[in-house]
Amino acid sequence: xxxxxxxxxxxxxxxxxxxxxxxxxxxxxxxxxxxxxxxxxxxxxxxxxxxxxxxxxxxxxxxxxxxxxxxxxxxxxxxxxxxxxxxxxxxxxxxxxxxxxxxxxxxxxxxxxxxxxxxxxxxxxxxxxxxxxxxxxxxxxxxxxxxxxxxxxxxxxxxxxxxxxxxxxxxxxxxxxxxxxxxxxxxxxxxxxxxxxxxxxxxxxxxxxxxxxxxxxxxxxxxxxxxxxxxxxxxxxxxxxxxxxxxxxxxxxxxxxxxxxxxxxxxxxxxxxxxxxxxxxxxxxxxxxxxxxxxxxxxxxxxxxxxxxxxxxxxxxxxxxxxxxxxxx
Numbered sequence: 220x221x222x223x224x225x226x227x228x229x230x231x232x233x234x235x236x237x238x239x240x241x242x243x244x245x246x247x248x249x250x251x252x253x254x255x256x257x258x259x260x261x262x263x264x265x266x267x268x269x270x271x272x273x274x275x276x277x278x279x280x281x282x283x284x285x286x287x288x289x290x291x292x293x294x295x296x297x298x299x300x301x302x303x304x305x306x307x308x309x310x311x312x313x314x315x316x317x318x319x320x321x322x323x324x325x326x327x328x329x330x331x332x333x334x335x336x337x338x339x340x341x342x343x344x345x346x347x348x349x350x351x352x353x354x355x356x357x358x359x360x361x362x363x364x365x366x367x368x369x370x371x372x373x374x375x376x377x378x379x380x381x382x383x384x385x386x387x388x389x390x391x392x393x394x395x396x397x398x399x400x401x402x403x404x405x406x407x408x409x410x411x412x413x414x415x416x417x418x419x420x421x422x423x424x425x426x427x428x429x430x431x432x433x434x435x436x437x438x439x440x441x442x443x444x445x446x447x448x449x450x451x452x453x454x455x456x457x458x459x460x461x462x463x464x465x466x467x468x469x470x471x472x473x474x475x476x477x478x479x480x481x482x483x484x485x486x487x488x489x490x491x492x493x494x495x496x497x498x499x500x501x502x503x504x505x506x507x508x509x510x511x512x513x514x515x516x517x518x519x520x521x522x523x524x525x526x527x528x529x530x531x532x533x534x535x536x537x538x539x540x541x542x543x544x545x546x547x548x
Contacts, residue, residue: 228320231260232335234300236516237526243268244528257281302522310345324507330542331508372494377486398446421475422459
């Protein structure tokens with residue numbers, strides 16, 4: 220009989236955002252199930268949402284208390300957390316939570332890392348040197364530059380080739396080599412972490428109508444198609460380049476397992492339009508599993524008890540499913 224999976228490590232996110240209340244909501248939804256998690260954060264903050272919390276000394280204690288209380292590995296805040304009022308004095312606690320979660324996963328004590336939303340602006344004011352979560356996680360795992368962001372919901376998976384840069388910079392940064400690297404990482408992850416034996420990969424065009432044979436842009440011919448040819452030479456099932464305005468319809472989505480997109484919003488707009496509630500952000504190319512809900516800190520509704528935990532629940536469940544697939548390989 221296989222050994223039970225260890226708990227997931229759930230980070231605190233920004234304490235002034237909706238992280239504490241969606242954490243409480245996720246625990247309520249999952250407390251009777253097989254997936255367990257431990258929060259690395261402030262216990263009193265989570266208790267404000269009306270749930271029972273219990274501080275633990277090690278993540279191994281989480282499974283024993285999960286049915287009755289939210290297990291918390293404590294992190295001390297530098298300043299009181301006020302819902303909807305982010306405070307950069309708590310930046311160190313936020314990043315400490317992430318670093319501890321990664322350490323637990325890297326040593327096999329956690330099945331994976333699930334991250335609550337952070338505010339890039341809040342962290343940057345405190346000197347945070349990374350564009351976002353994804354890049355910070357790659358640095359913590361000693362694989363900077365290998366990270367690939369994938370967004371997934373039950374009906375669609377998308378990967379943006381260029382991520383946290385302006386659209387103008389994305390056009391400059393898009394390269395054949397970058398497409399190849401991101402696609403190879405995605406292909407390997409779909410087999411290892413999602414159990415897809417032969418992933419079907421759809422490549423989006425950059426320009427309207429995928430360039431219309433070069434009349435609306437030549438990047439398809441000069442950048443994208445050479446990447447596709449190289450990937451096919453390695454035995455990958457790659458189709459396209461697809462016109463971006465038609466490749467996300469239901470009949471089109473049925474023909475591929477993931478869409479490789481050329482820039483951030485080309486990927487995220489269809490995913491969030493189709494199913495933001497169940498959307499999950501997962502980082503591929505890391506030695507650990509990492510997922511997160513597909514939304515931000517929502518400071519405008521924090522503390523009101525109206526935040527929907529569905530995306531966090533989906534992220535927790537996906538992380539455990541990925542861990543189970545990886546454990547089999």
